[in-house]
Amino acid sequence: KERRRGRGRYRGRKCGRGHKGERQRGNRPRLGFEGGQTPFYLAIPKYGFNEGHSLRRQYQPLSLQRLQYLIDLGRVDPRQPIDLTQLTNARGVTVQPLKRDYGVQLVEEGADIFSAKVNIEVQRASELAIATIEKNGGVVTTSFYDPRSLEILCKPVLFFLRGRPIPKRMLPPEDLVRYYTDARNRGYLADPSKVAEARLELAKKYGYILPDITKDELFKMLSTRKDPRQIFFGLAPGWIVNMADKKILKPTDEKLLKYYSS
Amino acid sequence: GPGGQHVNKVNTKAEVRFHLASADWIPEAAREKMASMHRNKINRAGELIVNSEESRYQMRNLAICLEKIRTMVTEATEKPKVVSKETTQKLIERVEKMNRERLRQKKIHSNIKQSRKADFD
Numbered sequence: 312k313e314r315r316r317g318r319g320r321y322r323g324r325k326c327g328r329g330h331k332g333e334r335q336r337g338n339r340p341r342l343g344f345e346g347g348q349t350p351f352y353l354a355i356p357k358y359g360f361n362e363g364h365s366l367r368r369q370y371q372p373l374s375l376q377r378l379q380y381l382i383d384l385g386r387v388d389p390r391q392p393i394d395l396t397q398l399t400n401a402r403g404v405t406v407q408p409l410k411r412d413y414g415v416q417l418v419e420e421g422a423d424i425f426s427a428k429v430n431i432e433v434q435r436a437s438e439l440a441i442a443t444i445e446k447n448g449g450v451v452t453t454s455f456y457d458p459r460s461l462e463i464l465c466k467p468v469l470f471f472l473r474g475r476p477i478p479k480r481m482l483p484p485e486d487l488v489r490y491y492t493d494a495r496n497r498g499y500l501a502d503p504s505k506v507a508e509a510r511l512e513l514a515k516k517y518g519y520i521l522p523d524i525t526k527d528e529l530f531k532m533l534s535t536r537k538d539p540r541q542i543f544f545g546l547a548p549g550w551i552v553n554m555a556d557k558k559i560l561k562p563t564d565e566k567l568l569k570y571y572s573s
Numbered sequence: 574g575p576g577g578q579h580v581n582k583v584n585t586k587a588e589v590r591f592h593l594a595s596a597d598w599i600p601e602a603a604r605e606k607m608a609s610m611h612r613n614k615i616n617r618a619g620e621l622i623v624n625s626e627e628s629r630y631q632m633r634n635l636a637i638c639l640e641k642i643r644t645m646v647t648e649a650t651e652k653p654k655v656v657s658k659e660t661t662q663k664l665i666e667r668v669e670k671m672n673r674e675r676l677r678q679k680k681i682h683s684n685i686k687q688s689r690k691a692d693f694d
Contacts, residue, residue, distance in 0.1 A: 419630060422630045422631075422632055422633075423585065423630060423631050423632070439630060439632060439633055442632060443632060446632075516636050516639070516640075517632050517633075517635060517636045517639075518635050518636065518638075518639050
């Protein structure tokens, strides 16, 4: 394309530099200088708003509206338990484990429109989101994935091509243990009876009749949950998946079995 | 509603109404008290109306309505505080003791001030 040159009547003469002074002569002071007055960026005292921001846990938000959109388009199958792997394969969410992402959180953006019966497993969920999913007859669970297992979960094929055995999922750190053992957050380490109580409580709070999932035809699928040390649904820790020969190798040594089943 | 700002287009107001006189899940006394306390919220047909439009989600508005009804019922069922005899006696004793102490201190102060007077030589 044509390069804009400073010649001719329009762009010539003062060449957009103004009239005399520091502006025209190119000698303006540094950015932020206010003519000697204490500049704004020095007058305001320091406070640790962003301190440790690179160590904070981040969770990619997943709104109910987006989930409904994915289900309607057929990208996510509601007849199977919905996991982070399913969501990543459907390109519904993009998780970056290297950027301190610890998973996905459910956000209540499309709460009024949502109407799908699903078994979802996320890392964090807000109360309204849990209530909406249970109102439609679904099941929510919150579970913890440490960064290594999260990477394996998001990109399983690349991991299998490495030829390493599947590691066991680590347990949550101290600050998160409380969150995942609480039935109100539907944590995976919480008591199942307390979870049932919490479901009733939510139904009373939000004023809907809790649908009985035991009488549901998909009850078996809805109640499938992962073991705390398991990363994938069908595979156990310690197994090696061979993509080329389409085979799974399981360890037979006693010590290995003991280690992986702890 | 008609177009304009987002506020005018999104309608998530939740309204709960129930016939107060025939609600048998509230005791009689509480029912009458509620009828008198929230007279302005009862319509001609005798229905108590509670609405909320504070949140963007209808479910949350519904939850807020139910909370409001719960607080109404608890307020109507609470009994007036009965102060026992011992407590009233204790309070009266406390007041008397305070007055006695005050007068005693006043007398002491008065003696001090009088002792400073050089009246007779």
